[in-house]
Amino acid sequence: MPFVRSPLSRARRLRSAAAVAATAALVAAAPPAPAPLGIGDPLFPHLGNPGYDVLAYAIDVAYPGVNTKPLSAVTRIDALATDDLERINLDFARGEVSAVTVDGRPAAYTSRGEDLVVTPAEPVGAGEPVRITVTHTSDPTGPAATGGWVRTGDGLAMANQADAAHRVFPSNDHPADKAYFTFRITAPSGFTAVANGLPAGRVRHGSTTTWTYRTRHPMATELAQISVGRSAVVRREGPHGLPLRDVVPAADRERLEPWLRRTPGHLEWMERQVGRYPFETYGVLVADAATGFELETQTLSLFERSLFTEPAYPEWYVDSVMVHELAHQWFGDSVSPRTWSDLWLNEGHASWYEALYAEEHAGPSLERRMKAAYAASDGWRAAGGPPAAPEPPSPGHKISLFRPVVYDGSALVLYALRREIGTEAFRRLERLWVARHRDGNATTADFVALAGRTAGRDLTGFLRGWLYGTKTPPMPGHPDWRSDPVRTAGNAPKRG
Template identity: 70%
Template structure:
């Protein structure tokens, strides 16, 4: 229908108005939510409710994937522009609330300008057509021997898709991945079906609980998916290279019992499914991606690793499903709550396993491990800061945030707390923590408050030096323990370091 003169004037006026508004706005700039360890991570002004991520994989893991990211969010303040964390991909077009939006990349932010300013309290529907590049370093897509997986911690999810890349903004996810029909795709959550079209198949998965961007996972490869049952009928599915299915089974079949053991410690498993993803890649780490923990193949196949060690590392990642995934850090300085707890349950499980072992060298008891950590604690604090106030990561090497002080150095705080308030009160703290903050984020101050309420007395004075002190406080019940400050020692205290 041709434009009438009135409609033409209205259209020209709207275009001129949009141009004038754009001219009066300040230059686009990268924003952040104020995390002192990652100043430009996350974005203010909106709360993401859902992500709908679509990727098309050609079968060549050196080539960028075509992708469409759809975000449903709630504006928490008036927005003339919307910043998304995104880098390492080409943006082809963008829309906000169904209308085309201008876009520009500044630093590692994708800055969108809507046709009309967005009012506080209104829904914000964003669509970005882009590519997702598996090349380069720094996390994000992980190339495997037969395809791709993801390793997004701590700040690499925005190398894969645009979003609000900070654990403070958790959301629900839908994944739609199209790949050649001979490949298998698995992602966080439960499958919602697959559709065959020509030589390709589209697989759909959906999470039933909110998730931080750093915990997103997609596996594409010549994989076997092994199904079994966990406690109370929980669906457990492991994703392994098809050629290794039988070889890896002795390790993988331990997962249901490990789930039962963790539930005995802290209560019901918090998600809709769990499983192990074994990647044909040399990563040097394992990663607790939500409902589908990532492990490198060599952990399960190298003969020098005893059973108790491998299984305790599996429990470390499993424990993260409660500590770090269900209860996520509100700021990255709260990371000790993730890693200290995962290390704590790893050490306790190893102690129980080795106590019942009748052959092969046994690992250390929990007390021996904590005493060793106490000896090194002052050195770890000097090298990387105290557990709850870590030094920022080395520029260009964000993985350096994951230092010994956030592993055994943080588990030491939990040991000290148990020594101070007793084993029964400590267990009540642990169970209440994962129950009260399920599917949410929490801070160090929240933990101190909960511990105090549970113990029936204010523990701020006791815990503050453990959390923030330059020196390690005296250990309750062990007045003879001493900590030294040797030359800084980098790398995790166990033989297979992991970056989370």
């Protein structure tokens, strides 16, 4: 359950008295000037912040009724200090801050790069809980290429992957620091507001309504979702009584129903592959927006309206893309990457189950798709790095990290592994992976180690070339497959 801040501890009061007695020493040892920090992620070195572990976020936003004006907001962060902190860095950009408190006391603050640097009235000691409250705006009018708010035909939605949550709310914006979330969204009463998790109340105040949602499982900031629009909410039941809710433009409710009612079957199919669905609810959020991608926001996957209305897309393709985002609820959402270089574990697995589902439902065979991926793999590696060591995204276009090598290029790794260890061992590995790391973070090294234990032999040497090699290794059982180093396959697939 979300962390609740305890009263000021006796140890904190004693240390405050000691600090007064040692004023001269503190002045002599003044901290360095405020600066942006990071946790040293190889691909996003300034993302995330050291020194604390976020336990819970409570995010209050007020939508003004049009999607071209800033939203007023208050973000409360309950955290546990892991180091002594004279300053607390938060990731935050694209909003104006008007006040910050730490444990209820006003705190100084300044912006450095994309960090909000907070100086509490007194330092926070390692092991102590701390509550940071930031009053700010949240601006939906920034460049679409940098992510964050997405303006839709009737309101807003979020697309925070990979590094854009801090363009919406102050946070420790890295998937290594997952936390519980509470959302309170106030909007004019003609709108519907939704967010991750389950509804926890709705209150009308004259011409506005406040909607509250809470997650029951920790979540990475990149997976947060708030949507406000003139929407219909469609409810049904999934496997084991799982509550399902889809959120669609009200005008499209009947048109989209043939697609929406497929979700229970998708869930049953995925559960046969890897086990019980890991969260408290699921659903599809259909946005009237041109994003160029779909996105696995936790418990409520984001889809472009055009995916379901474009007649050129075959039925098997739309179905398999829906399964791709559903598979992410296990791979990427429940089991989140420790660093962004572990992204292949998210996208490779989602692409793998997408391909398996397509094969079973009138799409191309898995072998045909993997043979095509093998032919392009050397070109993908040359263009963007190997699956587990991707090159950094281009500046200002962080979505460029999502290249073909982390989709079908990474599914190809799983195909090779299944051929090496056999179908039954591979299925055991997949189930063990999502069970052991549920609600947590895991690395490529964790996956390699578990694969070896499941197979009963060390697979480090086998997987090293597949994950880190500049050239694609020979495919087990297919010595005739060839990869063309100059072949490319265009842009990344149209999915998240």
